Amino acid sequence: MSDTPFIEIRHAAKSFGALEVLKDINLTVERGQIVAIIGPSGSGKSTLLRAINELDPLTSGEVWLEGVQINRSLPHRQYEKHVNQVRQDIGMVFQHFNLFPHLSVRDNITLAPKMLKGMSSADANKLAEQQLAHVGLSDKIDVFPSRLSGGQKQRVAIARALAMKPKVMLFDEATSALDPELVEEVNLVMKKLAEEHMTMIIVTHEMDFAASVCDRVLFMDRGVVVEEGPPGVIFQNPKEERTKNFLRKHLSR
Amino acid sequence: MLRVYPFFLQAALVTVQLSVLTCLLGLACGAVGASMRLSRLAPLRWIAAAYVSLFRGTPALIQVFILYFGGPQIGINLDAFTAGTIALGVNIGAYMTETIRGAILSVDRGQTEAARTLGMSKWQTMRKVILPQAARMMIRPLGVNINALIKGTALLAPISVIELTQTAQRFIGSTYKPFEMFLMAGVLYMIFIYIVGQGINWLDRRARIS
Numbered sequence: 001m002s003d004t005p006f007i008e009i010r011h012a013a014k015s016f017g018a019l020e021v022l023k024d025i026n027l028t029v030e031r032g033q034i035v036a037i038i039g040p041s042g043s044g045k046s047t048l049l050r051a052i053n054e055l056d057p058l059t060s061g062e063v064w065l066e067g068v069q070i071n072r073s074l075p076h077r078q079y080e081k082h083v084n085q086v087r088q089d090i091g092m093v094f095q096h097f098n099l100f101p102h103l104s105v106r107d108n109i110t111l112a113p114k115m116l117k118g119m120s121s122a123d124a125n126k127l128a129e130q131q132l133a134h135v136g137l138s139d140k141i142d143v144f145p146s147r148l149s150g151g152q153k154q155r156v157a158i159a160r161a162l163a164m165k166p167k168v169m170l171f172d173e174a175t176s177a178l179d180p181e182l183v184e185e186v187n188l189v190m191k192k193l194a195e196e197h198m199t200m201i202i203v204t205h206e207m208d209f210a211a212s213v214c215d216r217v218l219f220m221d222r223g224v225v226v227e228e229g230p231p232g233v234i235f236q237n238p239k240e241e242r243t244k245n246f247l248r249k250h251l252s253r
Numbered sequence: 254m255l256r257v258y259p260f261f262l263q264a265a266l267v268t269v270q271l272s273v274l275t276c277l278l279g280l281a282c283g284a285v286g287a288s289m290r291l292s293r294l295a296p297l298r299w300i301a302a303a304y305v306s307l308f309r310g311t312p313a314l315i316q317v318f319i320l321y322f323g324g325p326q327i328g329i330n331l332d333a334f335t336a337g338t339i340a341l342g343v344n345i346g347a348y349m350t351e352t353i354r355g356a357i358l359s360v361d362r363g364q365t366e367a368a369r370t371l372g373m374s375k376w377q378t379m380r381k382v383i384l385p386q387a388a389r390m391m392i393r394p395l396g397v398n399i400n401a402l403i404k405g406t407a408l409l410a411p412i413s414v415i416e417l418t419q420t421a422q423r424f425i426g427s428t429y430k431p432f433e434m435f436l437m438a439g440v441l442y443m444i445f446i447y448i449v450g451q452g453i454n455w456l457d458r459r460a461r462i463s
Binding site for chain 1 (some may be wrong): 386
């Protein structure tokens with residue numbers, strides 16, 4: 001079925017008790033598309049991103065990847081097996097990197113491919129070398145994470161996610177915890193991925209980056225997508241008052 | 254005075270045996286207890302919580318007495334050494350349950366998220382990501398538990414296990430030297446605890462390097 005959307009989110013809703021953090025969100029992402037999600041903190045953008053790989057399961061609604069429903073309701077054991085399988089196709093990069101501090105950079109990258117794909121040590125090592133070269137950190141392969149700068153950590157985290165050969169990459173404020181001078185090196189890696197047509201969904205506070213790299217921008221506020229469109233439209237000609245207010249605060253520096 | 258040394262040496266050996274066995278049983282109870290405390294299944298969590306509050310909420314001496322003196326009433330006939338080891342092991346296991354659980358919970362949630370996001374199962378995440386980090390954080394607090402259990406073996410004197418405290422007590426009658434007798438026992442405990450303490454320090458340092 002070629003008309004099946006690559007990623008489709010239907011009527012996504014989520015509440016924590018009485019608090020509704022996502023309200024009936026619909027979103028489709030085509031293969032190779034790069035989508036930025038912007039909005040004030042508490043708007044639900046991270047929650048939406050984390051719903052895609054079931055880190056924060058939805059209360060109701062559906063998430064589909066290539067015609068496979070990710071958030072299927074199944075008996076516990078089958079559900080676990082199912083999510084472990086689908087998560088291999090969805091790479092995620094976190095604000096705080098979450099590298100494994102007890103493992104070297106090499107082992108951070110090879111752990112999952114060896115364990116989950118039964119890759120041999122030799123193949124996994126080759127893969128780690130490739131991925132590190134890709135993010136420009138070949139010389140750090142035998143270093144432990146504590147010896148890396150924030151920007152380097154995040155690039156290793158990206159390499160680790162890419163080593164699973166994901167179909168889509170999710171970035172959850174990947175540069176928010178970085179010192180300003182380290183942001184650019186991570187952005188460059190993300191731009192490189194964009195040029196390689198990796199499908200990406202990026203939650204970000206960096207409007208310039210969203211404008212220059214993304215195909216589409218979603219503006220979220222209080223659990224709904226207020227407005228979406230190409231960056232040129234959203235950043236230059238937003239229709240909604242809420243979008244204008246938000247951008248006024250974030251674009252004027 | 255000289256003739257008591259062999260008995261003290263013998264008794265010290267029993268204290269070491271008791272400590273080792275109690276420690277192993279305690280670690281086993283602690284590992285099982287902690288995994289139950291962290292289980293997805295509520296009944297397992299309740300059982301483990303009840304275990305912890307029961308054994309931490311009553312004196313260890315009472316637990317020893319119940320098993321050794323009360324046991325035969327319900328058909329459990331154990332010699333003093335066995336009953337004492339089981340009672341103390343299960344008792345320290347309650348403390349170790351909390352120590353192990355605490356160390357596991359102290360590993361940043363982001364670690365679990367990162368591992369699960371890569372597609373690793375809960376068990377794979379626990380084994381390869383969480384436990385190696387938690388183990389490092391357990392060494393010192395488990396050392397405190399072990400220190401307590403070594404001193405706790407003195408609680409088996411009243412049920413006549415021939416360990417250090419009991420031996421000191423036994424020789425007061427014939428030597429009329431309670432001060433020396435208890436001092437001797439105290440010094441032997443201290444030597445043992447010092448050695449174990451050094452072992453813990455060594456482990457802790459080694460775990461930190463990488």
